[in-house]
Amino acid sequence: MGEISLWLQHRSATSRYFHRRPEETALYQIIYNYQQELEHHWDELFLETYGSLRPCVIKAMNEYQSCGILRFGCARAYCQSCKHSELVAFSCKKCGICASCAAKRSILFAENLHENILLDQDHRHLVFSIPKRLRSYFKFDRTLLSILHKCARLAWTQYLNSIIPDSTPSMVSSIHTAGRFLEFHPHVHSITLNGAIDKNSNFIPLASIDTEQVETLFQQYVFQALHEKELITEEIIINMSTWSKPPPIPKPQTSVTYDYSGYTKNLEI
Numbered sequence: 001m002g003e004i005s006l007w008l009q010h011r012s013a014t015s016r017y018f019h020r021r022p023e024e025t026a027l028y029q030i031i032y033n034y035q036q037e038l039e040h041h042w043d044e045l046f047l048e049t050y051g052s053l054r055p056c057v058i059k060a061m062n063e064y065q066s067c068g069i070l071r072f073g074c075a076r077a078y079c080q081s082c083k084h085s086e087l088v089a090f091s092c093k094k095c096g097i098c099a100s101c102a103a104k105r106s107i108l109f110a111e112n113l114h115e116n117i118l119l120d121q122d123h124r125h126l127v128f129s130i131p132k133r134l135r136s137y138f139k140f141d142r143t144l145l146s147i148l149h150k151c152a153r154l155a156w157t158q159y160l161n162s163i164i165p166d167s168t169p170s171m172v173s174s175i176h177t178a179g180r181f182l183e184f185h186p187h188v189h190s191i192t193l194n195g196a197i198d199k200n201s202n203f204i205p206l207a208s209i210d211t212e213q214v215e216t217l218f219q220q221y222v223f224q225a226l227h228e229k230e231l232i233t234e235e236i237i238i239n240m241s242t243w244s245k246p247p248p249i250p251k252p253q254t255s256v257t258y259d260y261s262g263y264t265k266n267l268e269i
Helices: 002-014 026-045 055-064 099-117 132-139 142-163 211-228 234-241
Strands: 074-078 085-089 123-129 171-178 184-193 195-197 203-205 257-259 264-267
Touching: 026 055, 123 142, 132 142, 132 184, 132 211, 142 171, 142 184, 142 195, 142 211, 184 195, 211 234
Parallel strands: none
Antiparallel strands: 074 085, 123 184, 123 264, 171 184, 195 203, 257 264
16 A cells, blocks of 8 residues: 555656756756857868758757746646646747757657557668768758658659559658767658558558668669759769678677668668
8 A cells, every 4th residue: 555655646746747947957058158159160160070050050049048938938827627827938849959849749749650640550660871972962951851851752662662563652751860979970760661552452561671672772863863953973873883882780689770781771670
């Protein structure tokens, strides 16, 4: 009984609303005190490594400094049953900087995927990446990142239709621009249905994936898109197409990651 009582006390305590105090965090203090200095010295210190400091980043830092702070705006939440009310501070909704808003957005996004979008079938996690030779184009022009979304979708769709004709694929993808060491490394994370829906609305599963074929299709679409933008020439395409593949990285015992080349990685869940 003592354990149950302790649990009820804990639940009662955590069910209450507590105001966040973001202005007391280390991140807030760093941005508040050093943002202007960062903007002033960015080109000198970080331009070559990370590209330009984009206006959307500056805007996110500015709005983050008013997130969760009552004096910058709030709403009153009122319970008609118990007559209790709370002041809830407005949030910045900037997931790139604000840890609170990022966590909320991630939870809502995942819940929407699970409840409303993903079918009750097996899925795969695919990661599409590009070689370092091409990354500088995306570093200095972030609008090009949408190309990776499109190329990944086209490659996966073409691959599925080569196995299951006239089928409809399912893919949800997200762009990541940093690697594990925070270097600029644009790549696409995708959740894909492990199969496709045929023209009779039946689910057809895939027994396996020919990762080399998916890689080749993704490579071709990336080359084509960058060539149409006049960023690379036919000579560059021919040269890069002759590059030999690095040997696969041995599979770690605690991971499900398979690394195939600089163009795409296939992770299975």
